[in-house]
Amino acid sequence: MxxxxxxxxxxxxxxxxxxxxxxxxxxxxxxxxxxxxxxxxxxxxxxxxxxxxxxxxxxxxxxxxxxxxxxxxxxxxxxxxxxxxxxxxxxxxxxxxxxxxxxxxKTAAELAGLAPLKPVTTAFTLSVNTPEKMAQAAAEAAHRPLLKVKLCGDGDDERIAAVRANAPRSRLIVDANEAWNSGNFDRNMDACERAGVALIEQPLPADNDGLLAEMERNVTICADESLHPGEDMAVLRDRYDAVNIKLDKSGGLTEALKMLQRARDLEFQVMIGCMLGTSLAMAPAFLIAQSADFVDLDGPLLLAEDRTPPIRFEGSTMFPPPPALWG
Incomplete structure (x- = not known):
């Protein structure tokens, strides 16, 4: 029973x-x-x-x-x-x-046909704020190897420059959450290129991202809100270079593993992302992280409290979930 x-x-x-x-x-x-x-x-x-x-x-x-x-x-x-x-x-x-x-x-990794899990490096997210406050947050996180910068549209060029100036050695990815438009797109894109940003996540609204098919760029563009489980991601290939797989969107690890394989077949880069949750939410996503190009599973690092036992983090290094937690 x-x-x-x-x-x-x-x-x-x-x-x-x-x-x-x-x-x-x-x-x-x-x-x-x-x-x-x-x-x-x-x-x-x-x-x-x-x-x-x-x-x-x-x-x-x-x-x-x-x-x-x-x-x-x-x-x-x-x-x-x-x-x-x-x-x-x-x-x-x-x-x-x-x-x-x-x-x-058996472990969940064994059930999925994967090798024993290894530690990965996760991004650490900086909330969107004024350029001055984001500069301070970047300085405090400058020791981390990968920073994810939340953006909001107008003024993002100043935010990107402020973060880069205060975290000169960190690799940067940015996430606009659909906030860019035709009026600020070129300016923000130029700022990303000057800052050496490695990836831009969902810069334009999902229902108005056709501009991406027409532009040349030197920065990887990643689909998040434009990616929908159940739809063939091949339709995104003219606009995006990478896809962000999130378990809360895919409906779980079972579907996410299929999406991962389809992304590889289409030669997309893969980002494994998360919503703001505890170590329990990150644990199954850790299996996708084993082969992802970009890992963004820092939810527990942004919380004042987590579950017991939690996933262990040493700086931005994330270790496999303990069996008592999951898997």
Missing amino acids: RTLAIDTQRFKIAGEGFAISRGRRTHAEVLKVTLTENGKTGQGECVPYARYGESMDSVAEQIKSAQTALEGGLTRQNLQDHLPAGAARNAVDSALWDLEAKLSG
């Missing part, structure tokens, strides 16, 4: 909170799923994403709609047809991977 439990939780974000082009938050709100069978418990976490019409309530209701099937033994493979891609399926899929690992005595 298998049982399902759903728990909503809040974790305080460190410092003044976390800000992107769509707003600022002081807490990470997450939903945790546990599945218990034969004395073993698997767990998974998701973060509902308002950009795609999700809320804590709507995601919880989606999971509850599958409760009978899950408690009746629904498998990971059948789950893909039972729930749509999104945060709800991610939490359940992650819990099923963890449960399968614990019941079988």
